[in-house]
């Protein structure tokens with residue numbers, strides 16, 4: 001088992017179980033989700049990985065222990081989760097964090113130094129924008145936000161000190177698709193391409209196979225899948241990068257607790273089942289919205305009308321469960337709609353079994369300056385749906401009644 005710089009064992013990688021894992025990864029996605037890292041407990045035979053709710057581990061003699069000494073440095077429930085998710089993403093190594101933002105910070109800050117530069121997707125998760133735009137400059141790390149669908153604009157933003165390309169695809173909330181392989185082809189030695197794969201999940205997209213160096217997820221979303229836990233994970237095939245992630249994770253202590261690790265481990269077992277259902281429903285919802293005269297634009301990469309549909313088909317195996325749309329009558333009608341749904345909860349977040357509706361302008365992207373949002377095309381007329389796995393007919397009925405109610409409330413009979 002490898003040790004970190006302090007001599008702590010680092011059980012939170014697949015290195016220890018590499019031969020087993022190599023066999024396991026030939027299995028199908030759901031088998032790996034249910035099996036990898038989840039052998040029966042050696043001492044009790046417990047079939048399900050226990051929640052090791054312990055801060056410390058008793059040693060047989062000084063420095064002689066069973067691979068764990070303190071739960072910040074390593075915990076068996078967390079190790080199981082790290083092994084499971086690494087296998088699903090096709091990664092050798094993974095490090096779990098206490099939130100998606102801790103993971104985004106870990107995936108970037110761990111190897112960046114003062115004076116380094118990031119080229120990041122413009123149409124980015126609001127919290128990641130806040131981290132790069134407001135926090136990193138204090139440490140001498142600067143970011144240029146670019147339209148990454150435009151390779152020329154991306155190339156032009158590269159500086160001699162550029163160390164990191166931060167890619168998020170599908171983008172949030174407009175669901176544009178960025179060509180991961182094309183961005184990876186831009187990178188020079190010493191530069192890292194990291195992809196936030198939260199929206200697609202490893203079921204639909206594997207950035208490492210497309211040339212990325214690092215993959216990050218907010219496990220709060222589809223991996224956890226039930227909106228009952230906050231977490232994050234970072235994965236790579238590069239042992240050196242992994243050591244830097246593991247080192248900083250332990251040094252700053254951005255770890256998930258064992259219960260949280262357990263909930264994500266449990267949720268991820270059914271990822272394939274859920275993603276197929278999310279996508280089926282999202283497709284139906286997007287197709288329904290396209291038929292409504294009070295909807296002026298529908299954004300879903302699975303629609304033939306989507307501007308990047310061909311690229312989405314090429315780099316993803318499916319299109320996910322998020323659908324955004326614009327209300328033709330503008331902000332007031334969009335807000336009236338958002339508070340009128342009965343099955344869709346008005347809430348931030350996404351990726352749970354339950355359907356959610358939100359207004360990106362004030363909710364998910366509240367921390368992004370208004371002029372930046374406007375430049376991105378995030379208007380107050382935009383609505384984002386996280387389509388859950390309830391019965392599809394109930395979702396369509398709910399959207400129908402909420403759109404109809406918004407027409408009355410916003411008094412837009414004449415204007416539509």
Ligand SMILES: *Cc1c(COP(=O)(O)O)cnc(C)c1O
Nearest residue numbers: 099100101125196198218220231
């Ligand atoms: C939610 C989210 C994050 C942040 O994750 P938290 O778990 O909320 O800290 C990062 N990226 C994307 C795409 C997200 O949806």
